[in-house]
Amino acid sequence: MSSADEFSALSPDAPGEASARGGEYVVVARRYRPKLFGELVGQEHVAQALRNAIKTNRVGHAYLFTGARGVGKTSTARIFAKALNDPGGPTDAPSPDSDIARSIDAGEDVDVLE
Secondary structure (H helix, E strand, O other): OOOOHHHHHHHHOOOOOOOOOOOOOHHHHHHHHOHHHHHOOOOHHHHHHHHHHHOOOOOOOOOOOOOOOOHHHHHHHHHHHHOOOOOOOOOOOOOOOOOOHHHHHHHOOOOOOO
């Protein structure tokens, strides 16, 4: 067995990774996108500010998420949208199992545009 064969035997294609046999590559951010405020990494201060806005019923009419690529702008915005559109009313802990949450996660909700 050659070293190339050993390497390929030890590292099977991860789900979502492009395979040598012609699979489709999916960016890591799309495979491991946070679904709740508590899952955000490196943006705890932003998550806390958004939670506080919801808890105190002081949500602004618009929010602008800016920053470098890959810092969590889209993930944060989606979680915030799920929190505001939760079937039980705005909450800082949105239900990930609701139809609205699933449609926002899938990018199919007509009220949430990217």
